[in-house]
Amino acid sequence: MEDAVAEFGRHLRAERGVSPHTLRAYLGDLNDLTGYASDLGVTDPAALEVSLLRAWLARQHALGRSRATLARRTAAARAFTRHLHRRGVLQDDPGLLLGTPKRGRELPGVITQEEAARLLDTMDAEGPLGLRDLAVLETCYATGVRVSELCGLDIDDLDTERGTVRVLGKGGRERTVPMGEPAARAVQDWLRAGRPALATDRSGPALFLGARGGRLHPTSARRIVHARIAEVGQVPDLSPHGLRHSAATHLLEGGADLRSVQEILGHASLQTTQLYTHVSVERLKHVHRQAHPRGTRSDE
Template sequence: MTIEGASPLGETIREFARHLGAERALSGHTLRAYLGDLRDLDAYADRIGLEGPAELDVTVLRAWLSRQHALGLSRATLARRTAAVRAFTSHLHRRGLLSSDPGALLGTPRRARDLPVVITQDQAGRLLDTVDATGPEGLRDLAVLEVLYGTGIRVSELCGLDVDDLDGARRTVRVLGKGGKERTVPIGEPAVRAVQDWLRAGRPAFATEKSGPAVFLGVRGGRLHPTTARRIVHERIAEVGEMPDMAPHGLRHSAATHLLEGGADLRSVQEILGHASLQTTQLYTQVSAERLKRVHRQAHPRGSAAE
């Protein structure tokens, strides 16, 4: 029997959380999601009368995942929960708390991947050419948009940039990506010019003692927060009008799609974006193909079925 008030897996989950925080380079968001998933497993184990981690087996895990499916969870969430429990049982097995690893027997639900919404090259040009870049905020917002679209980096990577990460002469930017992996990304002349204009004529108006080396600042002088960067993108797109609303990741999707449409090879785009898997990058080839089919249907005399 478990001690009154204790849960079957609570202590091992807490120990696993310490392990993840110390030894695995997971983002804070992924770590919180994994622990939430395992707490749900812990509650299920308690309901069915498990007394400890040694009683976890593949039948229990499959029953728990089946229940999640019955509750209507998406395939993406089920895939993440499967990954979380696999990491957990593997850790328990290595510690000797499980004689075998039941998580290794779980299949991974295939995620349905919707094609990302992207803007056209003309729309991207209109967005960047119509930003009112007067005043410190205007200079900053234009530089934010130019860098996001011009490099395809993530919003967290943009907000983490320091002044010495930008090499204007070589037109490259050093980026710290997921898992603490560093990469060098090419950056076009318009983005370099926009950042230099911001650093020269905009940043000093916001800078304080707490600004440190951050390239992009909020109005109070601290490093620009991703939430603020997202607001900038939404508001500036809304000002242009007749464009799909999107977050910074939409500009990343658009940059990748436009690179491939311009003739860039898949491996180069993978390196620019910092994708661990080429399969992730291949999604953008589907976006380009879908766009070409749309253009064909609209423009070719035999592109669509006769009405």
């Protein structure tokens, strides 16, 4: 069973082009599945049956796994059995008989437009690390990129004349995202006066660098965002994903259409964009008052 999982991992990496994060998550899920199957005496992938898969998922539910985790583990099991079926290891595909747990619509926290301005306008940007950190937060908020996409940016991805950045997203999909003047200015300041002080032989073309000169790691980027928000104060703690969600929310509040936000965020499905973005109730009420023939209350 372990060999089958390892071969499936090579298939995902070489032929499906999944992200490293998705690969780690799927292999972790399947290693848990094979461990559960082994405890039941099932070590041959050809012996996988829907009853075993359902029992494994039921155990995950009993252990208190979140709906998002259950949905991902169901998807991992389905992809695995589909692969085994296509290779002739399984005569029938038991994954087709699995139900799909509904994922919760929990959204990350957001900051207001005023809080975003306070954060970015009052940050300490002294020294190479200060310049880098301001450029990181400005870029996260201006472009709405994922933290992995942010850390994967190279210097050549910037188009300073057009004020855009080329982003390589999930599934190898490339998109061009506008940056805005404050973010572009912060990045230029970092490239001019910050990056040269940290750059080493191992820096390569990476846009953002860690303190030792290597490409900035997503874990470090998350730590930077949390630390800088804490320093500023009077701004709710937020992750890079929260900045991404805030950017999308503020775009919608400013009048952007959902399709444009989808393109900026790099979502393959508009449905995903709808889960990541929301418009404040107050703005909806304002639009209703302005646009609906009976939207204005009689006492106003």
